[in-house]
Amino acid sequence: MGIIESQLPERFRQEIREQIEIYSQRRTFEERKSIPDTTEIPIQDRTRWFRIRSIICVCVDMLGSTRFSASMNESATAGAYQLFTGTAVAVFDRFEASYIDVKGDGVFALFNGNQPYRALAAAVTFKTFSKEEFVPKVKVATGITVGCHIGIDKKLVLVRKLGLKRYADRSDRQNEVWAGKPVNMAAKLAAKTVDGELLVSDRFYEAMPDEYARYSCGCNTGQVGQAKTLLWSGVDLTVDGKFDFEPAYCLKSQWCSIHGNEYCEKLLTLDE
DSSP, X not given: OOOOTTTSOHXXXXXXXXXXXXXXXXXEEEEESSOOOGGGSOOSSTTEEEEEEEEEEEEEEEETGGGOOXXXXXXXXXXXXXXXXXXXXXXXXXXXXXXXXXXXXXXXXXXXXXXHHHHHHHHHHHHHHIIIIXXXXXXXXXXXXXXXXXXXXXXXXXXXXXXXXOBTTBOTXXXXXXXXXXXXXXXXXXXXXXXXOEEEEHHHHTTOOXXXXXXXXXXXXXXXXXXXXXXXXXXXXXXXTTOSSSOEEEXXXXXXXXXXXXXXXHHTTOOO
C-alpha cells in the first residue's frame, strides 16, 4: 500500500519515493583487491558498489562509559572520551590502517585481508595502552573504573558512500557504508569481552599461524628459550546466534615489558 497523501506532506513522500526507486534498480559491483581511498568510493552513481573479498576490522569500544555524566563532571567526561578515541585513531593510523572511523565512544579500523599480523599488533598495542595508561589515569582523575572491549573479524565487504552528494564544498552529510560481516562481527565480539580481553573470529585467527602471534615469549612462565605456551584460548559460540562462525579465540595478555618491542616489530614483518 505504501505511505498515502493524508499520512505525510508531499515534499517528504517525494524523498522517500526517490530512495525506493533507487532500491528497485539493479546494483553493480566492482571488484577491488584492497581497501580504496575514500575519494574513490562511489556516491554519484547510485547503484554502484565496490566489493572487497577480504578485509580485517579491529573494533575497540570504551568499557564503563555509561558511568560518566557530562552534567556532573564535563571535564572528566570530555577528557576520558578524547584520550580513548584520540589514542585509538592515532595508534591505528600509525599502524597504517586503511580506514578509521569513530562511532560514539568506540573506534573501528580496517586493514587489508593480507595484513592480519599488522592488525593484531595494532590491537595489542591499544590493549596495552588501555591497561597501562588509560584505566589508571581515569581512575585517579575520576574514581571511575573503565576499560576497553576489543574484537577482530575478517571477511568480504561491500562499500559505497551513502548520503547527500558534495554541495558547495560540504560533504558532512555523506559517509562510507561497509556492508558485510567484519565490522558487525568485530563489534559483537568486542561486546562479549571483559576488560583485558581481545576476542577474534576463527577465520582471523587461522590467518596468523606464526608463533609470534600465538605463543608467549615465556617471561611469565619462566620458559624463556624453552617450549612456549599458547596465548589464546578457544571460546564456544555455538549457543550464540549472533555469530556466523565458531569458535572464537581470546587473548588476555598484552605486550611483554621485556619482549613486547621485539614481538611487535617482528609481527610487522610477517604480512605478505
